[in-house]
Each structure stands twice: as structure tokens, then as C-alpha cells.
């Protein structure tokens with residue numbers, strides 16, 4: 031087995047307790063506290079060092095480490111400050127231990143996490159809270175004393191110069207101005223929560239900024255000055271705290287200041303000019319003609335609308351002769367583009383209206399000077415990925431290999447050339463390399479041909495893997511000021527940070543060698559000191575407040591409570607028998623791979639088996655292929671024109687390598703592009719409907735007529751492969767489903783919940799406490815910032831009923847589950863809307879609006895992939911999660927669509943899982959994932975090591 035780096039933490043104690051509680055016959059997970067290797071979208075490859083999950087720690091002798099199964103396993107030494115009492119388990123784990131199949135309902139109630147000011151957890155105060163993942167136990171944050179303040183952090187501890195790697199000049203090309211020692215020494219001088227506030231002059235925003243937003247504005251404004259280590263930073267406030275409005279305020283503030291300066295003094299203009307000069311350009315900017323153009327509402331094409339004033343509105347943007355200088359570029363997921371537009375429209379007054387362009391769609395301009403006319407341009411990550419030359423990875427590629435060796439990554443798990451080819455990675459042609467590096471290439475889009483004053487990456491975790499096309503493209507954007515907005519900046523490992531540093535040009539950490547030698551090596555040598563150093567490094571560029579952060583002793587926002595129910599239901603007899611057979615077949619197959627020593631080679635197959643088990647928990651028909659063929663007529667027509675050889679070859683490929691190149695999970699409704707890359711239909715649709723029109727892997731043109739499903743290809747290669755049986759089976763399954771022969775326990779549970787909400791919503795006696803029993807027992811937990819778990823035995827009741835109708839969002843990660851659900855909702859005449867990745871942006875926007883505004887629309891069914899980020903859906907006070915996502919932060923993000931500013935009612939969340947299935951074990955993995963994230967943010971200093979799904983993880987999942 032490969033070597034694996036272990037987190038040695040006090041959570042071992044917790045796990046041992048769990049083991050004693052497990053029911054007879056339950057499979058104990060040998061590596062329960064080991065770092066699970068999950069990525070944001072799902073599993074990382076078994077031991078495969080996905081770029082975002084590289085292990086970067088040196089081996090340490092074991093002192094109090096967890097004893098792994100391999101003798102080569104490497105242990106991590108915990109600082110003494112991190113030995114804390116064992117923490118009780120989450121009810122889901124305990125629930126799994128009941129062993130009697132009885133339903134268990136754990137309730138997680140959000141109480142504002144109280145953290146006293148000065149307690150380092152009292153908001154933004156440095157690494158822990160600065161990173162924002164300080165855990166709350168009974169309302170108190172736990173931090174190691176080492177992180178309580180910066181006083182104990184002698185700068186000598188941070189002497190990067192003593193680092194041989196550093197001394198050897200790996201970062202030697204950086205100026206002394208950027209010397210990391212200066213940066214963190216400066217940062218150490220003020221590790222307290224920023225308190226300075228700045229407000230906008232009256233008349234710019236239509237709503238007042240909240241106190242924490244004024245602090246954010248002051249902080250952001252200051253970070254855009256030359257005194258900062260890089261111009262910009264990471265605003266990492268919790269989801270829903272108003273990162274959007276803070277950013278809009280920054281844009282307005284900077285424009286207002288620049289305008290005042292230019293009116294007042296020519297000297298000041300000169301200063302402003304200097305401040306805005308593009309430091310990546312040799313030529314100073316020259317004055318640009320600017321126009322005031324107001325945003326054209328939030329509907330239609332978002333074209334420009336000339337403002338009343340034609341006076342200069344965009345401060346100091348200038349042309350440099352070669353590249354037009356443009357304003358602010360907002361890059362965000364397609365699903366939130368219109369929401370940004372709406373915020374800009376609604377939150378900015380008529381007088382201060384910004385000119386806004388949504389740069390999206392097939393008809394988008396190719397003229398860079400056109401982009402330069404707007405104050406704000408909004409676009410999607412996919413378009414950036416398509417249009418902007420990728421920043422070269424040469425250095426990092428070398429590093430990856432070199433450092434992987436250093437960190438005990440088994441060679442068999444490395445992303446070998448062979449593996450890349452299997453997965454369809456394009457061979458790098460010299461031509462492409464050149465093309466990527468040259469923005470004068472005619473294929474390079476308008477986005478890359480302007481110099482931006484400011485680039486803002488919303489949901490910046492999208493670039494957490496610095497090797498991806500999208501991350502490299504974002505890095506390639508020319509910009510003076512750079513911002514990352516993310517409520518979940520670290521999802522997997524410390525390496526996630528590297529990608530942000532690289533984008534931000536946060537020298538010297540923007541060079542992997544320096545990041546490695548100045549951050550990762552110190553952590554591995556002495557985690558306590560190393561993390562203090564990271565704390566300081568982050569402090570200089572990151573602001574993070576959670577919903578529980580206190581300002582002057584008061585919570586920064588007063589949100590109604592959030593209650594999370596874990597609803598464990600059992601299968602029907604038919605479902606159980608179907609599942610049991612599937613599980614035992616999968617286990618046998620897994621054992622066969624294990625016995626043959628071919629687990630690595632069969633990684634994709636193993637994930638596919640897991641996918642089927644997970645889907646079977648939702649509805650057996652998902653496994654049996656109920657879902658209708660995703661691709662449309664265009665695809666079928668085009669497939670008929672392909673030669674049989676091409677069809678067979680594509681089909682073979684589609685059947686042999688089932689990993690989606692977008693989400694890294696086995697694809698749902700798998701399709702293959704003509705260029706040979708495999709995706710979930712939903713994932714590839716994001717690229718097509720987003721009008722980016724190009725394959726995220728190789729940039730080949732994409733459209734619906736170059737995307738083929740298995741059944742379409744089978745039809746074309748009919749005789750040998752037997753398409754007829756497949757479509758027959760599909761018809762049969764659908765018929766079976768429609769006849770109700772195979773109902774799903776989860777669907778029934780959803781309908782019961784909706785029914786009960788509908789009844790309770792009408793009733794006069796709704797409780798005032800969101801369904802919390804009066805005798806609730808406090809339940810400690812360390813895995814969520816602001817959640818306390820209590821045990822509840824009664825069915826949660828609905829929140830208090832006020833005038834607004836009770837609305838529910840239902841999430842599933844599979845569109846086929848949404849299909850099935852649709853059928854049941856229609857049958858019960860429940861009015862709903864749907865949002866998934868295959869829909870156009872306009873259709874998604876319409877669905878959100880109708881759900882929010884139409885009192886008759888009580889339900890929104892959403893794909894977790896398309897709908898978990900950014901959207902404001904406070905009309906809903908109930909959230910149902912139909913299935914478990916590997917990474918719990920994804921679920922948290924989904925829940926926060928409803929639990930955010932603007933929510934006036936308690937929010938109830940129901941996670942539905944099936945007992946005695948793989949879902950029990952995924953819940954346990956999620957616990958590990960939460961623990962890993964906590965580690966990464968300083969709770970147990972194990973961060974960055976928990977990055978891989980090991981063979982033992984898989985054995986656990988398959989109960990082998």
C-alpha cells in the first residue's frame with residue numbers, strides 16, 4: 031500500500047468511542063480518523079495526488095500519532111496545545127450505532143457562535159478566525175493557545191531566510207519589498223480583528239452597509255493601496271454575510287475617491303494615476319475616455335444603457351496604447367451572474383448607477399475597447415477559461431514531481447503520463463503551448479486584451495486547484511487589483527491556498543517553491559510554529575468573519591436559528607433486496623480487484639460502483655437507467671453521420687473510463703464529446719449553455735451536436751452492441767416506475783415532509799422555536815462553526831407561520847433523481863420550479879424569481895452542482911438534502927442559500943439518508959472531512975495532510 035500521511039489528533043479518542051458504540055455486525059472503519067481524500071466535487075482519486083490535494087508534509091516520527099495500517103504510514107506530531115478533551119460524536123454517527131435499524135433524528139441547532147472579543151475567535155483575529163474555521167463547542171471557540179494572539183510568535187520563528195531552500199534562492203527573483211519576512215513581520219504587528227470602518231457617502235448605495243460590511247470596506251480599500259503586500263486579497267466571510275455588497279461598495283468608493291481627487295487636484299490625479307498603473311505593464315497608462323453607462327436592469331441581454339451623465343465615472347482608467355484599460359471584472363459561476371447584476375441594480379442608487387455588461391452568450395462582443403467602456407463587466411469562469419491564455423505551469427509541474435517524491439506519495443498513485451492519457455488529457459502540442467502563452471493570438475478573447483483595474487473572483491474556490499485550466503486562465507488575466515471572494519476558501523488542503531496566492535500575485539508565496547519552503551516545510555517541521563507563520567501570512571491578505579463572529583460583543587448579524595435534522599429512513603423490502611444484491615456484487619468485485627492487486631488500475635470502476643450504491647439509496651431506478659437519454663435530437667442526428675468506427679471508438683471510451691472531466695466524479699448521464707472527453711451531461715451542458723462553446727480540457731468547439739450518450743452511440747453502432755435491448759430496458763424501467771412498482775423511500779419521505787409542512791403552515795399552533803424540543807440535550811460538536819447538536823425524538827415542526835408561504839428547496843446531486851422527484855410532485859400537484867446545470871441562465875433566473883415571488887410555487891428542486899453557490903433564496907425556510915455529497919462544505923453552501931441575510935424565519939434542514947447502507951459510511955467520511963477542514967484552519971494542525979482516499983477508505987466504504 032502507498033504510504034499515507036496521518037493526522038494524529040485527539041479526535042482519535044472520539045473515534046474509539048464511536049467504535050465501541052457501533053452496532054454488532056457493523057464494519058469498523060480501520061482508518062476512521064485518517065484523512066479522507068475528498069475533493070470539492072467528490073472523491074479524489076484513490077491515492078492519486080490530484081493537484082489540489084498534494085501531500086506536502088514531511089514524515090515525522092510518531093509520538094502520539096494514529097497508528098495506520100501501513101508501516102510506512104507517516105505520522106504527524108501535534109502541538110501540545112491541541113490536546114483537548116474528547117468530543118462527543120455527531121448524532122449521525124451515534125445514530126448509525128443504534129444498530130436496531132430504528133430511525134434516528136439528530137437535530138443540529140445553530141446558535142450564534144459566541145466568541146468573546148479578544149479571544150481570537152471573536153471574529154477576525156488571525157489565523158483561526160482569520161481563516162474562519164474556528165470550531166465552536168457549546169458556543170465557545172476552541173483555539174490552541176498558540177493561536178490566541180501574535181505576541182508569542184517570535185519573528186525568529188518565521189525566519190524564512192534560515193530556510194535552506196529559501197536561502198538557496200528559490201524565491202530569489204523577488205524584490206526585497208516583497209520579502210516574505212517583511213510581510214509577516216508587518217502582519218504580526220496587528221493580529222487583531224480590524225475595527226476601522228469606512229462608509230460610503232450618502233446617495234451611492236440604496237441600503238445602509240452593516241457594521242461588518244463597513245469594516246470590510248475599510249479593509250478592502252486599504253488593501254488596494256501600495257502599502258499592501260499585494261493589491262487585493264481574500265474576502266472570506268461566511269456565505270451570505272454580504273461579500274457582494276462589500277465588493278460593490280469598494281467599487282463605488284474607489285470611483286468616488288478617484289473622481290473627487292481628479293476634481294480637486296492635479297497632483298492628486300497624478301498620484302491616482304500612479305496607483306492605477308498596471309504593474310504588469312511596462313507602459314504607463316494614458317488617459318482613457320470614459321462614459322457613464324447605467325446598468326440595463328437585470329433582465330434581457332444586460333446590454334448597456336447610457337446614463338444620464340456623460341461625465342467621467344470610472345476614475346483613472348487609462349489606455350496604455352496597446353491594451354484598453356477597463357474597470358472591474360467580476361468572474362463568477364454562471365448560476366450567479368444575474369444575481370450579481372440584480373445586486374448591482376438594486377443596491378446602487380439611480381444617481382450612482384454603474385455601467386454593467388454581462389459578458390456572456392454567443393453574441394458577446396469581440397472588441398476589447400467595448401469592454402473598457404463599462405464600470406463593471408461580469409462573466410463566468412468558463413468564459414475566462416476559454417478566452418484567456420493560461421498561465422504556464424512549467425515550474426509547478428517540475429515541483430509536483432519533485433515534491434511528491436519528498437512527501438511519500440506512492441508512485442503508483444501519481445498522475446502518470448499514462449493515466450493522463452487514459453483520462454483523455456490532451457497531449458500538449460507545441461502549437462497549443464505557444465497559443466496559450468500568447469495573448470495576441472486571434473483566438474484569445476476580448477477579456478484577455480484589456481487591462482483590468484480590478485478582477486474579482488466570486489466563489490473563488492473554483493480555482494483552488496491551481497493546475498486546472500480555469501485557475502491558470504484566471505491567473506492569466508491582466509489586472510491591477512485582484513480579489514478572491516469565498517465563504518469556503520479551503521476545502522481540501524493547504525495547497526488550496528497556493529492557487530489564491532498565485533492569482534493574487536502574493537509574493538513570494540505565489541511561487542510554488544517558496545510556498546513549499548516557507549509555508550509547508552515549516553508546518554511539517556514544527557506545526558505550531560508553522561501554523562503561526564501561516565496565520566500571519568494569511569492575516570496580511572485575508573478577512574474572514576463567520577455568522578457567529580462578535581463585534582463589540584454583538585453578533586455581526588442576527589439570523590434566525592438553523593436546525594438540521596438527520597432523518598434516517600429504511601428501505602422498503604423491494605429496495606432493500608435490490609440494494610443488498612448490488613452491494614454484495616460490488617463488494618465481490620472490489621475484493622476481486624484487491625486480490626488481484628489491481629485496485630489502482632480500477633479506480634474509475636470502483637468509483638462507479640460507489641456511485642451506483644449511492645444512487646440506489648435515492649431510487650433504484652437511477653441505477654437501472656430510468657433517466658431518459660439526456661442528449662437531444664441534434665446529437666442523434668450528428669451521431670448518424672459518424673462512421674461506425676468512430677461511434678464504436680467513442681462508445682468504448684465512454685464505457686471504459688467513466689470519470690467526468692469537470693467534476694471528477696463518475697459521470698451522471700455520461701456523455702462523450704467528439705474530442706473524446708467524458709462528462710456528466712449536466713457538467714458539459716454548463717459549458718454549452720454558458721455559450722463558452724469549448725471543451726474545458728482541449729478547447730475544441732462544443733455544441734449539442736458533438737456530445738453523445740451511450741445509447742446514441744449504441745444506436746449508431748447498433749448491430750454489434752445491442753442498442754435495442756438498452757432502450758427496451760429503459761422503457762420497461764420507466765413503465766415500472768410509473769406504475770409505482772418501485773417506489774423510493776426517500777421520495778416518500780420528501781412527500782411526507784412537504785405534506786406535513788403544508789398542514790402545519792395552515793395550522794394555528796406552529797411552534798416558535800423551529801421545532802426544537804424543550805428538553806433538548808446540548809450536544810458538543812467540533813465540526814461546524816455555529817452548530818450545536820442536540821438529540822431530538824419528535825418530528826420537527828415547521829417554523830412559525832407568518833404571512834409568507836412555507837417554501838422548501840430540495841437538493842439532489844443527480845438530475846435523474848430530480849426527474850423522478852418531478853414525477854411525484856406532479857402527481858401530487860405540488861407546484862415547483864427546477865434549477866439544474868442543463869438549463870440556460872435565463873431559465874435558471876426565471877426559476878429562482880418565480881420560486882421567490884410566486885406564492886403558489888412552494889418547492890424548488892435543485893441540482894447541488896448548479897445551485898449550491900451564490901444564490902439568494904431566502905423565500906425558503908426549509909431545505910431538504912436528498913443525498914450526501916462527499917464534501918460536507920458543499921452541503922453547507924447549499925443550506926446557506928436560505929440561511930442568510932434577509933431570512934426572517936427559522937430554517938429547518940432535513941438530510942435524508944437510508945440506514946445500513948453506504949450512506950452511513952459516507953456520513954462518517956464527512957465527519958473526517960469536517961475534521962480535516964478544521965485541521966487545515968488550525969484546530970488540530972493536521973491540515974493539508976488529509977488528502978487522499980486510501981485503500982482502507984475504500985475497504986471501509988465497501989465493507990471489505
Ligand SMILES: Nc1ncnc2c1ncn2[C@@H]1O[C@H](COP(=O)(O)OP(=O)(O)OP(=O)(O)O)[C@@H](O)[C@H]1O
Nearest residue numbers: 237238240269270271272273274275517900902931
Ligand atoms: N447591507 C445590506 N442591506 C440589505 N441587504 C443586504 C445587505 N448586505 C447583504 N444583503 C443581502 O443579503 C444577502 C446575502 O448577501 P450576499 O449575496 O452579498 O452574500 P455573500 O457573502 O456574497 O454570499 P455567498 O458566499 O453565498 O455568495 C443578499 O440578498 C443581499 O442583498
